[in-house]
Amino acid sequence: MSGVVIVNSGVCNLDSIRRAVEDCGGKPNVTDDPRVVEEADRVILPGVGSFAAAMQAMNEKGLVAGLRNLLARRQIPFLGICLGMQLMASRSHEFGMTEGLDLIPGEIAPLKSTQAGERIPHMGWNETHPRAGAALWRNLPDGADFYFVHSYFYDCAPADILATCPSYGGFAAAVQRDHLMGVQFHPEKSQKAGFQLLRNFLAI
Amino acid sequence: MTVKIRVMPTLLFRDVGLVKGVGFDSWRRTGSALQAIKVYNMREVDELVFLDIRATPDGRAPDFAQVDELADECFMPMTVGGGVRNPDHIGELLAVGADKVAVNTAALARPELIRDGALRYGSQCIVVSIDVLRHADGRAEVMSHCGKQPTGREPVEWAKEAEAMGAGEILLTSVDRDGTFTGYDIPLTRAVVDAVRIPVIASGGCGSYQHMADVLRDGKADAIAAASIFHFTEQTPKEAKRYLKQQGFHVRV
Numbered sequence: 001m002s003g004v005v006i007v008n009s010g011v012c013n014l015d016s017i018r019r020a021v022e023d024c025g026g027k028p029n030v031t032d033d034p035r036v037v038e039e040a041d042r043v044i045l046p047g048v049g050s051f052a053a054a055m056q057a058m059n060e061k062g063l064v065a066g067l068r069n070l071l072a073r074r075q076i077p078f079l080g081i082c083l084g085m086q087l088m089a090s091r092s093h094e095f096g097m098t099e100g101l102d103l104i105p106g107e108i109a110p111l112k113s114t115q116a117g118e119r120i121p122h123m124g125w126n127e128t129h130p131r132a133g134a135a136l137w138r139n140l141p142d143g144a145d146f147y148f149v150h151s152y153f154y155d156c157a158p159a160d161i162l163a164t165c166p167s168y169g170g171f172a173a174a175v176q177r178d179h180l181m182g183v184q185f186h187p188e189k190s191q192k193a194g195f196q197l198l199r200n201f202l203a204i
Numbered sequence: 205m206t207v208k209i210r211v212m213p214t215l216l217f218r219d220v221g222l223v224k225g226v227g228f229d230s231w232r233r234t235g236s237a238l239q240a241i242k243v244y245n246m247r248e249v250d251e252l253v254f255l256d257i258r259a260t261p262d263g264r265a266p267d268f269a270q271v272d273e274l275a276d277e278c279f280m281p282m283t284v285g286g287g288v289r290n291p292d293h294i295g296e297l298l299a300v301g302a303d304k305v306a307v308n309t310a311a312l313a314r315p316e317l318i319r320d321g322a323l324r325y326g327s328q329c330i331v332v333s334i335d336v337l338r339h340a341d342g343r344a345e346v347m348s349h350c351g352k353q354p355t356g357r358e359p360v361e362w363a364k365e366a367e368a369m370g371a372g373e374i375l376l377t378s379v380d381r382d383g384t385f386t387g388y389d390i391p392l393t394r395a396v397v398d399a400v401r402i403p404v405i406a407s408g409g410c411g412s413y414q415h416m417a418d419v420l421r422d423g424k425a426d427a428i429a430a431a432s433i434f435h436f437t438e439q440t441p442k443e444a445k446r447y448l449k450q451q452g453f454h455v456r457v
Contacts, residue, residue: 117206121328125456
């Protein structure tokens with residue numbers, strides 16, 4: 001069974017992600033203790049709310065330093081979810097400029113509506129198109145639907161985009177650089193497809 | 205490509221179980237909340253709306269323990285409302301597992317609640333629930349206190365103000381259509397949809413899949429909520445979406 005440290009970055013519900021990981025056969029350990037984070041073999045960083053508030057809470061708890069130490073030492077599988085994915089960026093434009101974890105270079109920028117019917121926030125189910133061979137999409141069809149709720153997106157180099165969503169100009173639904181992965185949607189709220197993606201992450 | 209439209213069952217909670225009424229009154233029991241959530245999980249429903257309709261009239265806070273218990277079983281997005289009076293209530297509901305929080309009466313009394321909630325937790329989780337009564341002369345008025353108190357506010361103006369305050373979504377319910385199976389208030393929905401940029405959920409009056417198609421096509425709603433049709437008839441969210449897909453709507457089936 002795969003042990004997973006779920007980082008408690010502050011304001012967000014961790015019960016559903018913990019329950020989902022358990023359901024997928026993982027052994028979750030929800031913590032805000034940087035010492036526990038530094039020893040993790042696998043990390044999920046969830047998050048909702050504002051970028052600046054989450055970075056501040058994580059800095060105050062020593063979690064930013066803990067994560068940086070861990071990821072500098074070891075190539076462990078890391079999955080950011082929603083705001084947790086955005087925190088992987090270099091910086092964010094949400095409510096002024098805030099520095100992020102800078103795990104995959106890029107900026108968090110406001111979503112732009114490119115056609116009628118694309119309201120902001122982007123809220124609801126939408127398709128994802130992964131690049132060929134994406135391990136996170138194993139046993140998932142191209143176009144698999146996931147639940148999104150966000151107003152900002154990860155603006156990064158095309159090489160770091162793992163999957164795109166066809167709305168709002170085709171933004172990054174997921175990013176990946178080596179063992180570092182992030183998804184903009186909520187797998188823990190995306191029923192069968194979401195649970196398959198979590199199982200795929202646990203198998204990496 | 206546009207976002208897929210959502211079909212959301214509304215669960216109204218009162219005292220110890222789920223209920224459904226007509227015109228926000230004459231409540232009938234419809235079963236247990238936990239059981240309903242389990243069934244909707246199995247059926248892969250898009251999203252759920254859970255409203256505690258006694259909290260505000262009884263002057264009490266949301267029942268956090270109850271939401272905690274329900275959210276643990278809910279593997280789909282869940283909007284929770286009823287009795288939310290301050291930003292701490294919003295935070296606590298999110299902490300026990302709500303994905304979004306609906307505010308209504310308290311936001312009408314103090315619109316800053318929307319802004320404070322959005323600043324702390326992000327616009328994406330603040331749903332402003334607007335209950336609208338259409339008077340005999342055709343005038344539409346926003347109602348508070350579970351549809352009981354007139355506010356003198358005009359729905360479109362209130363929706364715009366809510367958006368400016370940082371609302372992430374609007375749940376727009378027709379009080380007079382509620383539970384009547386006569387269809388959504390399409391002109392009301394269209395007027396609000398055209399006035400704001402945030403998603404609008406149409407609610408109140410759904411009696412058939414055709415009503416859903418009507419409010420999506422003519423009202424331009426981004427999502428539809430319905431209760432009686434799922435509680436009291438054989439019609440289901442899954443069949444609704446199959447029907448809507450046949451009608452050319454972009455849905456998850």
